[in-house]
Amino acid sequence: MAERNTAGSFLGRGFKFPVQVDPATGRMMTSAYEEDISEAIYIILMTRKGERVRNPEFGCGIHDYAFSTTDFTTRKEMERSVEKALILWEPRIRDVDVTVSLDQEAEGKLIIKISYVVRTTNNPYNLVFPFYLNEGFGDQA
Numbered sequence: 001m002a003e004r005n006t007a008g009s010f011l012g013r014g015f016k017f018p019v020q021v022d023p024a025t026g027r028m029m030t031s032a033y034e035e036d037i038s039e040a041i042y043i044i045l046m047t048r049k050g051e052r053v054r055n056p057e058f059g060c061g062i063h064d065y066a067f068s069t070t071d072f073t074t075r076k077e078m079e080r081s082v083e084k085a086l087i088l089w090e091p092r093i094r095d096v097d098v099t100v101s102l103d104q105e106a107e108g109k110l111i112i113k114i115s116y117v118v119r120t121t122n123n124p125y126n127l128v129f130p131f132y133l134n135e136g137f138g139d140q141a
Contacts, residue, residue, distance in 0.1 A: 034118060037092050038127060041114065044089045045082065045129055060085035062112075066133060070110065075100040078131075082112060094119050100131075108134040 021027070047059035061081040068074050079098045086096045093116040103109040112129040 034121075034123070034125065037090065037118060038125070040090055041086060041093075041116075041127060042129070044085050045112075058089060062131065068133060070102055070108075070133065075102075075110070078110070078112070082114065086114070086116070092119055093117065095124075103130070108132060 044058075045060050045062065048063045049059045049061055050056045052058045062078055062085075064081075065074060065078050078100045082098045082100075083096050086093065086098075095115075095117040097115040099113045101111050101113070103111050110131045110133060112131055114127040114129065115124065116127075117124050
C-alpha cells in the first residue's frame, strides 16, 4: 500500500478534464494517477503552440497540419510532432510510440494511436485520438 502512495504522489491528481462539478457535493471533480495522465495527454494534443499566454511553447504542433495532404511524409511528420510534445510535456510517461493512420470510414479524419508506459508502475497504456484535417468542415459527428 505504501508503494501505491509513493507512485501516486508522482502520478498526481488534478481537476477532471473537461472540468466538472460533482452534483452530490458541489465540489470540483478530480482525476488521479493513470486517468490524470490520460487527460493530460489529451490537453497536450488539443493545445496549439502559442495558445497559452504564459507558456507559448506548451502544446503540440499537430495543428499545423490541418488542411494538409494525407501522404506518408505528412503522417510521419505528425507522428514525430506528437511524440516530441508528449516526451517534452508529460514526464510521467516513457517509451512513447505514435502511429498516425487514415480513417477508412471518414474522409479527412486521421487516427492517432499512442502507446506509452507509466514510469512509476511500468504499466503500458494505449490511447486513440481522432484528428480532423479539415477542421470545421463537413460532418464530423
